[in-house]
Amino acid sequence: MRFIDEFRDGKLATGLAAAIRQAARDDRDYHFMEFCGGHTHAIARYGVTDLLPPSVRLIHGPGCPVCVLPVGRIDMAIRLAREAGVSLCSYGDPLRVPASGGLSLLKAKAALNGKSGGGEIRMLYSGADALALAQQHPERQVVFFAIGFETTTPPTAVLIKQAQALGLRNFSVLCCHVLTPSAIASILESPEVRRWGTLPLDGFIGPAHVSTIIGTRPYEFFADEYRKPVVIAGFEPLDVMQAILMLIKQVNAGRALVENQFSRAVTRAGNRKAQQLVSEVFELRRSFAWRGLGELPYSALRIRREFAEFDAERRFGVDYQAVEDHPACECGAVLRGVKRPQECRIFGSVCTPENPIGSCMVSSEGACAAHYSFGRFADLAVAS
Amino acid sequence: MCLALPCRIVELLPAEQARIDVAGVGKEISLALVEDVAVGDYVIVHVGYALTRLDPEEAEKTLALFAELGQAALETSPNGHDMLRYPRS
Numbered sequence: 031m032r033f034i035d036e037f038r039d040g041k042l043a044t045g046l047a048a049a050i051r052q053a054a055r056d057d058r059d060y061h062f063m064e065f066c067g068g069h070t071h072a073i074a075r076y077g078v079t080d081l082l083p084p085s086v087r088l089i090h091g092p093g094c095p096v097c098v099l100p101v102g103r104i105d106m107a108i109r110l111a112r113e114a115g116v117s118l119c120s121y122g123d124p125l126r127v128p129a130s131g132g133l134s135l136l137k138a139k140a141a142l143n144g145k146s147g148g149g150e151i152r153m154l155y156s157g158a159d160a161l162a163l164a165q166q167h168p169e170r171q172v173v174f175f176a177i178g179f180e181t182t183t184p185p186t187a188v189l190i191k192q193a194q195a196l197g198l199r200n201f202s203v204l205c206c207h208v209l210t211p212s213a214i215a216s217i218l219e220s221p222e223v224r225r226w227g228t229l230p231l232d233g234f235i236g237p238a239h240v241s242t243i244i245g246t247r248p249y250e251f252f253a254d255e256y257r258k259p260v261v262i263a264g265f266e267p268l269d270v271m272q273a274i275l276m277l278i279k280q281v282n283a284g285r286a287l288v289e290n291q292f293s294r295a296v297t298r299a300g301n302r303k304a305q306q307l308v309s310e311v312f313e314l315r316r317s318f319a320w321r322g323l324g325e326l327p328y329s330a331l332r333i334r335r336e337f338a339e340f341d342a343e344r345r346f347g348v349d350y351q352a353v354e355d356h357p358a359c360e361c362g363a364v365l366r367g368v369k370r371p372q373e374c375r376i377f378g379s380v381c382t383p384e385n386p387i388g389s390c391m392v393s394s395e396g397a398c399a400a401h402y403s404f405g406r407f408a409d410l411a412v413a414s
Numbered sequence: 415m416c417l418a419l420p421c422r423i424v425e426l427l428p429a430e431q432a433r434i435d436v437a438g439v440g441k442e443i444s445l446a447l448v449e450d451v452a453v454g455d456y457v458i459v460h461v462g463y464a465l466t467r468l469d470p471e472e473a474e475k476t477l478a479l480f481a482e483l484g485q486a487a488l489e490t491s492p493n494g495h496d497m498l499r500y501p502r503s
């Protein structure tokens with residue numbers, strides 16, 4: 031496909047790899063965090079790490095919306111279907127995330143569907159399908175389980191506005207949208223980075239699709255305040271490699287700037303129409319629980335009072351209850367970049383993509399799933 | 415689930431919808447988040463919504479830059495081809 035295949039070209043990759051090797055100095059290491067799960071996936075799938083000199087280390091960040099969803103939020107979605115009897119509509123990825131009591135949305139779905147009178151759980155590709163379901167079935171309460179970073183938030187805002195314009199009384203949203211800059215700030219403020227220095231971090235590969243919406247400007251604060259370079263990068267392997275090269279050059283020159291590798295779709299200001307819609311419908315939550323990062327202030331969105339009737343939390347009176355993660359699970363440390371997936375005791379044995387214990391093993395963008403699917407055999411090859 | 419794809423607009427439809435072409439398969443998406451999109455434009459599509467337009471000229475420039483950076487490096491480093499395992503899938 032155009033604009034995809036060219037950015038995976040093996041010959042160009044050879045050249046970029048040589049440029050990276052040349053730029054990387056021998057007398058130092060480079061530690062870059064790829065914030066976004068999309069990058070984690072691309073890096074693992076195309077073996078980008080194999081093309082890098084050993085002095086360049088990539089650290090996986092918390093930018094996978096499924097992975098950062100705390101158990102208590104999945105429990106809320108399940109409760110809505112089981113107790114409030116709604117038609118709960120979810121994107122596919124959250125379905126297999128383990129919830130409380132040995133459940134997941136998928137298991138709850140199997141138990142519910144087919145029973146008459148109760149609620150149900152449906153999987154969909156776009157929130158628009160949930161809205162259509164509500165229109166077709168005025169007798170049902172339809173709830174859209176809205177998760178994701180700044181890329182999925184504007185579509186949810188459009189849905190809520192449409193529901194209002196249509197005067198729908200049976201459509202609402204369980205809003206779990208979170209904000210990328212807050213998560214980056216929490217990593218930079220974490221004791222691992224600030225006090226103990228156990229997580230060396232020389233710069234960030236920033237997510238391109240988030241920046242198509244918010245632009246590159248929100249990252250300027252990190253560059254200024256924490257002296258860390260940020261390069262907004264596309265999701266094809268060559269994009270990631272160029273971003274790494276740009277970061278190495280910045281580090282070598284002692285600079286900390288925000289640079290835009292994805293100039294084909296990202297601007298400094300971002301998509302103003304989408305930003306406008308988001309601020310019309312949503313406001314900041316004072317605090318939100320992230321898996322692995324804990325409660326982060328002003329790190330997520332909730333639905334504004336003007337749209338209260340479309341807020342499933344208000345309409346059905348469900349609230350968030352914190353739940354402990356599985357005791358062996360290291361997802362928290364993996365999400366903060368402090369541990370690598372293979373350092374978790376149950377990685378690949380008890381916890382696999384077929385039977386995920388932690389959330390990082392669920393989505394193909396999760397660090398553990400990416401490493402299991404594409405990286406594990408590389409480790410074995412090195413070991414033998 | 416953050417994966418989003420560049421897709422070509424093949425037809426504008428009523429109610430801010432459009433038909434796109436994904437590897438030969440037609441699909442309907444929403445244009446509610448973008449402005450002034452025309453048939454033939456490429457947009458980045460995510461969960462059924464166009465997030466932004468893709469600028470083909472900038473894409474060409476990026477590709478040219480890859481080539482230029484690589485060329486310069488390969489000319490000056492004789493063993494530029496070693497340790498290659500790309501692409502793996």
Ligand code: SF4
Nearest residue numbers: 361374381388391398
């Ligand atoms: S292997 Fe499983 S349990 Fe361990 S950190 Fe990864 S997802 Fe969590």
